[in-house]
Amino acid sequence: xxxxxxxxxxxxxxxxxxxxxxxxxxxxxxxxxxxxxxxxxxxxxxxxxxxxxxxxxxxxxxxxxxxxxxxxxxxxxxxxxxxxxxxxxxxxxxxxxxxxxxxxxxxxxxxxxxxxxxxxxxxxxxxxxxxxxxxxxxxxxxxxxxxxxxxxxxxxxxxxxxxxxxxxxxxxxxxxxxxxxxxxxxxxxxxxxxxxxxxxxxxxxxxxxxxxxxxxxxxxxxxxxxxxxxxxx
Numbered sequence: 001x002x003x004x005x006x007x008x009x010x011x012x013x014x015x016x017x018x019x020x021x022x023x024x025x026x027x028x029x030x031x032x033x034x035x036x037x038x039x040x041x042x043x044x045x046x047x048x049x050x051x052x053x054x055x056x057x058x059x060x061x062x063x064x065x066x067x068x069x070x071x072x073x074x075x076x077x078x079x080x081x082x083x084x085x086x087x088x089x090x091x092x093x094x095x096x097x098x099x100x101x102x103x104x105x106x107x108x109x110x111x112x113x114x115x116x117x118x119x120x121x122x123x124x125x126x127x128x129x130x131x132x133x134x135x136x137x138x139x140x141x142x143x144x145x146x147x148x149x150x151x152x153x154x155x156x157x158x159x160x161x162x163x164x165x166x167x168x169x170x171x172x173x174x175x176x177x178x179x180x181x182x183x184x185x186x187x188x189x190x191x192x193x194x195x196x197x198x199x200x201x202x203x204x205x206x207x208x209x210x211x212x213x214x215x216x217x218x219x220x221x222x223x224x225x226x227x228x229x230x231x232x233x
Contacts, residue, residue: 022059026052033103033122035136045109046082053101085185085193090153091229092173094203096220101126104160106151121149133164155230166210173228174202193233201228
């Protein structure tokens with residue numbers, strides 16, 4: 001029987017032949033990818049956050065070939081709830097080093113009316129201890145309406161571009177075929193979906209700032225260290 005428990009500072013559980021007992025030590029503040037209110041008022045089709053945007057893990061992970069012991073292993077953990085999988089979706093978690101991180105969720109809802117919209121993008125960049133954009137909903141609706149941040153949810157490469165305030169960002173993610181696992185999902189209503197997941201994806205991230213013209217502010221190239229998921233039906 002599968003049992004999973006996620007308490008503050010402690011992750012335990014089992015699934016088939018796998019079992020884990022881990023202590024989670026936070027290394028930074030949470031990241032709310034969606035607005036904070038969406039966790040208290042479930043009005044959106046889904047919502048996601050990182051209670052541990054950066055953390056260290058100690059403990060054991062058991063598998064059929066033996067037991068893996070972790071000591072101060074770097075990582076992160078996320079939480080998501082919703083009314084089944086989206087019609088199409090993409091997700092990126094990128095540890096950028098030095099305490100910086102990028103989290104992106106882009107999706108098309110299965111709800112009637114919302115399915116006809118372009119994918120909504122929720123993007124949060126933690127850099128130098130500050131999170132951009134300041135409001136989580138800015139990238140999805142912006143000041144100029146839906147579409148300020150855009151995404152191309154294709155595989156093996158998908159991208160996100162957008163601007164908020166005096167900054168704009170361009171993200172290109174690649175899921176190499178030999179480092180990607182395809183999984184079949186079944187929603188509670190029985191409808192199927194396919195998820196392509198890679199914990200060793202590549203990502204190119206370019207951040208620019210407006211100083212009379214667009215000038216480079218920061219860039220990151222992740223070679224096999226980005227965690228990415230793209231799903232469709």
